[in-house]
Amino acid sequence: MSYGRVPQDDGRIAPQAKGRPRVMHSARxxxxxxxxxPAVVAICALAxxxxxxxxxxxxxxxxxxxxxxxxxxxxxxxLGDFQDGQTQFRRAFSISEGLGPIFNNVSCASCHxxxxxGIPANTLTRFSRAGDLALAEGGPQIQDKAIPGAEPExxxxxxxxxxxxxxxxxxxxxxEAITDSTILANEDAGDGDGDGIxxxxxxxxxxxxxxxxxxxxxxxxxxxxxxRKAQVSSLLQQTVDAYHQDMGITSSFRSVENTNPxxxxxxxxxxGAPDPEVGGQAVNDVMQYMRMLAPPSPxxxxxxxxxxxxxxxxxxxxxxxxxxxxxxxHEIEALADRDVVLFSDLIVHDLxxxxxxxxxxxxADGHEWRTAxxxxxxxxxxxxxxxxxxxxxxxxxxxxxxxxxxxxxxxxARDAFVAMSADERAALLDFVESR
Amino acid sequence: xxxARPIANPAARMASLFAAVVLLAAPGVPAATTPRVGPPxxxxxxxxxxxxxxxxxxxxxxxxxxxxxxxxxxxxSDPEWFSVGRVNGFxxxxxxxxxxxxxxxxxxxxxxxxxxxxxxLTYRWERTLHAHGGIFPAPxxxxxxxxxAPRNDFAEHSLVATQLVGVPxxxxxxxxxxxxxGGQRPMTYEIDLVTGFSDGLIIDSPGGTRLPxxxxxxxxNNGLPSVxxxxxxxxxxxxxxxxxxxxxxxxxxEIGGMTVDGRRWVHLIVADGATTLAGVRVVAETGVAFVxxxxxxxxxxxxxxxxxxxxxxxxxxxxxxxSWRQSALRVAVRGDAVDLDRGLRGDSRHxxxxxxxxxxxxxxxxxxxxxxxxxxxxxxxETPHAGVTFxxxxxx
Numbered sequence: 001m002s003y004g005r006v007p008q009d010d011g012r013i014a015p016q017a018k019g020r021p022r023v024m025h026s027a028r029x030x031x032x033x034x035x036x037x038p039a040v041v042a043i044c045a046l047a048x049x050x051x052x053x054x055x056x057x058x059x060x061x062x063x064x065x066x067x068x069x070x071x072x073x074x075x076x077x078x079l080g081d082f083q084d085g086q087t088q089f090r091r092a093f094s095i096s097e098g099l100g101p102i103f104n105n106v107s108c109a110s111c112h113x114x115x116x117x118g119i120p121a122n123t124l125t126r127f128s129r130a131g132d133l134a135l136a137e138g139g140p141q142i143q144d145k146a147i148p149g150a151e152p153e154x155x156x157x158x159x160x161x162x163x164x165x166x167x168x169x170x171x172x173x174x175x176e177a178i179t180d181s182t183i184l185a186n187e188d189a190g191d192g193d194g195d196g197i198x199x200x201x202x203x204x205x206x207x208x209x210x211x212x213x214x215x216x217x218x219x220x221x222x223x224x225x226x227x228r229k230a231q232v233s234s235l236l237q238q239t240v241d242a243y244h245q246d247m248g249i250t251s252s253f254r255s256v257e258n259t260n261p262x263x264x265x266x267x268x269x270x271x272g273a274p275d276p277e278v279g280g281q282a283v284n285d286v287m288q289y290m291r292m293l294a295p296p297s298p299x300x301x302x303x304x305x306x307x308x309x310x311x312x313x314x315x316x317x318x319x320x321x322x323x324x325x326x327x328x329x330h331e332i333e334a335l336a337d338r339d340v341v342l343f344s345d346l347i348v349h350d351l352x353x354x355x356x357x358x359x360x361x362x363x364a365d366g367h368e369w370r371t372a373x374x375x376x377x378x379x380x381x382x383x384x385x386x387x388x389x390x391x392x393x394x395x396x397x398x399x400x401x402x403x404x405x406x407x408x409x410x411x412x413a414r415d416a417f418v419a420m421s422a423d424e425r426a427a428l429l430d431f432v433e434s435r
Numbered sequence: 436x437x438x439a440r441p442i443a444n445p446a447a448r449m450a451s452l453f454a455a456v457v458l459l460a461a462p463g464v465p466a467a468t469t470p471r472v473g474p475p476x477x478x479x480x481x482x483x484x485x486x487x488x489x490x491x492x493x494x495x496x497x498x499x500x501x502x503x504x505x506x507x508x509x510x511x512s513d514p515e516w517f518s519v520g521r522v523n524g525f526x527x528x529x530x531x532x533x534x535x536x537x538x539x540x541x542x543x544x545x546x547x548x549x550x551x552x553x554x555x556l557t558y559r560w561e562r563t564l565h566a567h568g569g570i571f572p573a574p575x576x577x578x579x580x581x582x583x584a585p586r587n588d589f590a591e592h593s594l595v596a597t598q599l600v601g602v603p604x605x606x607x608x609x610x611x612x613x614x615x616x617g618g619q620r621p622m623t624y625e626i627d628l629v630t631g632f633s634d635g636l637i638i639d640s641p642g643g644t645r646l647p648x649x650x651x652x653x654x655x656n657n658g659l660p661s662v663x664x665x666x667x668x669x670x671x672x673x674x675x676x677x678x679x680x681x682x683x684x685x686x687x688x689e690i691g692g693m694t695v696d697g698r699r700w701v702h703l704i705v706a707d708g709a710t711t712l713a714g715v716r717v718v719a720e721t722g723v724a725f726v727x728x729x730x731x732x733x734x735x736x737x738x739x740x741x742x743x744x745x746x747x748x749x750x751x752x753x754x755x756x757x758s759w760r761q762s763a764l765r766v767a768v769r770g771d772a773v774d775l776d777r778g779l780r781g782d783s784r785h786x787x788x789x790x791x792x793x794x795x796x797x798x799x800x801x802x803x804x805x806x807x808x809x810x811x812x813x814x815x816x817e818t819p820h821a822g823v824t825f826x827x828x829x830x831x
Contacts (some may be wrong), residue, residue: 054510057507057821058509059509060510061509092643095637096638106641106643110813114816148638148696148729383816385780
């Protein structure tokens with residue numbers, strides 16, 4: 001590094017002026033520098049001044065414009081838990097910290113972009129064989145990454161395969177707080193009202209590691225509400241399984257490493273971390289964080305969107321994408337007794353052959369999918385490089401494409417959409433994409 | 436933020452202890468300067484500062500930096516407002532006419548770790564040729580060779596330095612330094628066999644390939660040294676151009692006697708330059724890394740990384756006060772960027788920095804700085820970081 005130099009009196013001969021040689025002395029250049037440099041600094045400062053300290057030091061995003069913001073009304077203690085959970089959610093694991101031996105990604109945040117949905121590159125591959133989870137073949141999920149010394153799993157031949165795009169994680173606390181009775185009220189398994197829509201609850205059995213005190217846990221069948229086929233009833237189960245299956249991180253809930261059963265390479269202790277690799281607290285922190293994540297705010301209703309909302313209802317889209325469900329009691333006050341505008345009934349419907357994965361999951365068959373909540377679509381593209389990936393495997397790149405891919409119980413709604421004028425379709429899409 | 440590996444093996448611990456003893460017992464050379472006897476090193480020769488010592492040829496010194504900052508991430512303030520930026524101690528002993536021993540250790544806020552930068556024995560073969568061995572800074576770019584806190588124009592090193600090279604990056608090895616060409620502007624060179632990066636750049640690295648986590652590798656784990664070298668040219672009094680490269684295996688291939696992986700390589704090339712244009716000192720550094728990633732980690736761990744920085748600085752007043760001849764006021768701006776995974780859109784950092792510095796030449800500096808950085812995750816979502824800092828650094 002140099003400290004710069006005072007201009008030297010080099011006595012350089014400048015071009016002749018006014019009939020005599022002129023010597024540019026360093027003193028003159030120094031005088032010029034004396035006003036020149038501060039002037040440049042002042043001009044730069046003035047140019048930056050309009051930005052203000054806020055812009056120069058970053059600003060908080062407006063409320064409701066992100067997926068990683070806490071619910072309104074949380075107490076100080078809950079906000080502290082939220083921060084702790086966010087740290088854990090974003091924590092990327094290294095191999096020496098326990099990642100693997102087989103896994104899909106290194107952190108929760110690595111799959112859920114900005115806490116929203118994932119991208120096709122992060123799609124998980126689930127498989128089964130004749131309805132069985134195929135544990136002996138590496139089921140129910142392919143871990144396509146492996147640490148040195150381990151072999152990643154490969155899809156066995158002849159199995160049923162389902163690709164699952166990581167879903168958004170905001171709002172899951174609200175989903176959890178919706179009462180069973182509210183969800184059951186929308187069930188119409190036998191299509192008793194004859195409208196062609198016959199959704200049903202996916203009754204599931206929570207695993208033994210979920211304490212009965214947890215919402216969605218306890219003996220017997222429970223209402224499934226999480227996952228693409230509503231195959232999970234407990235947020236804790238979802239969190240523990242994500243650690244174990246997606247990251248290869250053992251916890252006090254599931255303390256045995258997930259390994260590739262078809263691999264010939266078996267080197268114990270490969271990941272270098274004793275099991276369990278995280279304690280129950282870290283899992284609980286992440287679960288609490290997700291519970292307290294707020295859904296983003298919907299966009300303003302404009303006359304065009306009002307028209308779209310009406311068309312959404314008349315086309316019977318709202319029969320499954322029910323605009324609002326109400327929560328019941330919850331230990332987190334901000335989740336209790338409030339309307340949740342998620343645009344879903346949280347039950348499974350037959351969406352036809354085109355979307356079928358022919359792979360049962362819990363009580364849902366290969367044609368059934370949980371009605372996807374539409375909340376957050378307004379800003380989804382901002383976290384996906386301007387793209388949009390919809391449906392269970394992200395095959396639809398726009399809401400319109402997703403609608404046109406609906407079948408089965410949703411065929412009537414799809415046909416009604418297709419029959420609309422271009423202007424009406426645009427209004428409906430504007431409404432949906434503003435949620 | 437990168438994290439240095441803990442000193443794990445007994446030999447490294449002993450080396451650390453040895454260095455600590457040298458630092459405590461010996462009376463210095465400015466940090467990051469190689470012994471001044473003989474030829475200039477491949478890095479720029481820096482003046483010796485703050486040397487305390489006695490006539491027996493033992494000298495010591497150090498430098499430190501305090502940091503007051505208001506840092507914000509997406510509008511949220513970081514509660515840490517005051518911290519120690521760096522603390523460094525160094526010592527040098529003249530053992531005989533041709534033998535020198537130097538030690539140096541640094542604690543750095545960015546890594547939150549103590550780094551043993553130098554336990555180096557040098558033999559002065561000729562005035563223009565030195566052999567050296569021990570732990571010493573790898574000649575990977577000008578910043579790694581000269582990064583004393585009071586000499587920096589910015590509170591933080593460039594992203595190339597911290598995210599690619601891993602400054603301070605010292606390795607165990609041996610080699611030669613020398614000068615060729617003669618005259619007032621010789622070409623200088625250094626070539627060493629070193630332990631190289633460790634598998635920490637993959638194994639200990641959360642979220643992707645991070646070379647700095649595999650730095651400061653004081654013990655070889657794969658039976659094959661890395662080669663690192665640098666040449667530097669001085670086309671004029673104010674200009675210098677250097678290029679450095681390192682190549683070697685990084686991974687451990689056996690666990691408990693069982694082979695778990697084949698030998699994998701990392702290559703790093705760093706080019707730098709400095710010149711003065713119309714009174715403005717312009718310094719640039721760029722680097723590119725190629726990493727052989729185990730197949731099971733492809734897609735998550737980067738195979739190619741790249742970074743660059745350009746800074747410009749100018750003295751506004753020198754001296755700032757007539758009665759304080761050593762004072763100088765300088766302004767500096769820097770733009771730097773690093774792409775931590777060239778195979779992916781995202782996983783990158785871009786930053787602009789500005790600093791107004793009051794120097795007490797050449798021993799101390801007080802800086803008022805500002806930075807704005809965009810960090811992009813692997814989805815290419817950006818998170819803005821910014822801050823204003825006041826830092827004071829001095830040799831002691």
